[in-house]
Amino acid sequence: MIEVRSIFCDDVRIEVNGKSILIGVYPGVLFASAGDVVKLSNWIEARGLERGKHTATISAFFDNGHEEISVADVAVDFTVADERFPAIFTPTDLHFVPDGPGTLAVRLSFDGSADLDAGKIPVIIPEPEDDELVNDESAFPDSVDFD
16 A cells, blocks of 8 residues: 655755755645746655656646646656555646635646545635734733743
């Protein structure tokens, strides 16, 4: 059985020694402005692949509740040398323009198999702030006593 996990972030850098550096990791939600370009990266780990040559197809979609908009669709050839170690994928060009709130979903398939859910992140478009609440100084204490 193939197990997949994913982390959404601003960028992924791969060091010479094979370590991944994830920059700007999202805490399970992404806040964006309607009409602005959102640029994301994704770090994906897949475990349970058999030794040998494989083709992974990575697809990303933004679902705004009315339609799924394709964000990325790429095929990658790779080799698993040892089943004990995961295969790592780092699609870094997930660019889209949300017209409202929705969900960014990444799907992964291996060698033409059924799609696996490789991660989802809700995209929130905040409402304009209420000036009355923002300017209410009583909402922000001068100091906090933790004793």
